[in-house]
Amino acid sequence: DAKTTQPTSMDCAEGRAANLPCNHSTISGNEYVYWYRQIHSQGPQYIIHGLKNNETNEMASLIITEDRKSSTLILPHATLRDTAVYYCIVRAGGTSYGKLTFGQGTILTVHP
Amino acid sequence: NAGVTQTPKFQVLKTGQSMTLQCAQDMNHNSMYWYRQDPGMGLRLIYYSASEGTTDKGEVPNGYNVSRLNKREFSLRLESAAPSQTSVYFCASSASSASYEQYFGPGTRLTVT
Numbered sequence: 767d768a769k770t771t772q773p774t775s776m777d778c779a780e781g782r783a784a785n786l787p788c789n790h791s792t793i794s795g796n797e798y799v800y801w802y803r804q805i806h807s808q809g810p811q812y813i814i815h816g817l818k819n820n821e822t823n824e825m826a827s828l829i830i831t832e833d834r835k836s837s838t839l840i841l842p843h844a845t846l847r848d849t850a851v852y853y854c855i856v857r858a859g860g861t862s863y864g865k866l867t868f869g870q871g872t873i874l875t876v877h878p
Numbered sequence: 879n880a881g882v883t884q885t886p887k888f889q890v891l892k893t894g895q896s897m898t899l900q901c902a903q904d905m906n907h908n909s910m911y912w913y914r915q916d917p918g919m920g921l922r923l924i925y926y927s928a929s930e931g932t933t934d935k936g937e938v939p940n941g942y943n944v945s946r947l948n949k950r951e952f953s954l955r956l957e958s959a960a961p962s963q964t965s966v967y968f969c970a971s972s973a974s975s976a977s978y979e980q981y982f983g984p985g986t987r988l989t990v991t
Binding site for chain 1: 911913923936978980
């Protein structure tokens with residue numbers, strides 16, 4: 767599985783867009799990019815995933831560069847409840863079982 | 879839709895005691911997982927069940943047993959608790975065993991003294 771690199775921490779003002787980058791320069795053609803977050807004392811929460819096209823759901827947008835070596839998770843209007851650790855995970859589809867491996871992630875702090 | 883539920887939320891055990899952590903999902907998912915999360919260690923997979931009737935070991939299965947009771951329920955048993963099993967335990971489910979789109983429960987915080 768491709769290694770990912772994320773900034774250790776980021777700040778964002780409430781109501782503004784939070785843009786969280788992830789570098790995955792060794793990604794293979796069959797590997798997806800997944801984003802999860804973990805709010806303090808809660809279980810991890812699935813946010814979004816994509817292969818090469820940009821994706822959007824009710825929580826966030828995922829922008830993947832054309833060469834697929836990096837991606838950005840966008841929370842369009844961050845709220846205080848979005849303060850969490852955000853994890854970017856790269857995994858190939860169709861493997862034997864869906865074991866998740868979280869790296870260090872990015873601590874996002876949303877300020878009033 | 880409750881999603882994934884876990885009981886209990888908190889538990890304190892003495893060394894050598896046994897207990898069962900319960901997990902249920904109402905999303906009609908085929909696959910279920912048990913993870914533990916220790917400070918600074920990230921998630922580690924204990925056991926998983928790819929489908930009803932099957933269970934397999936993950937990374938750290940020693941000291942644990944599991945039962946996939948039916949499609950909805952997946953329990954984790956500690957037969958003889960040890961202080962090293964003090965952790966937060968998360969249950970998760972996904973539509974299939976190849977899916978990384980997993981949905982987690984709120985966790986059980988277990989302390990073994």
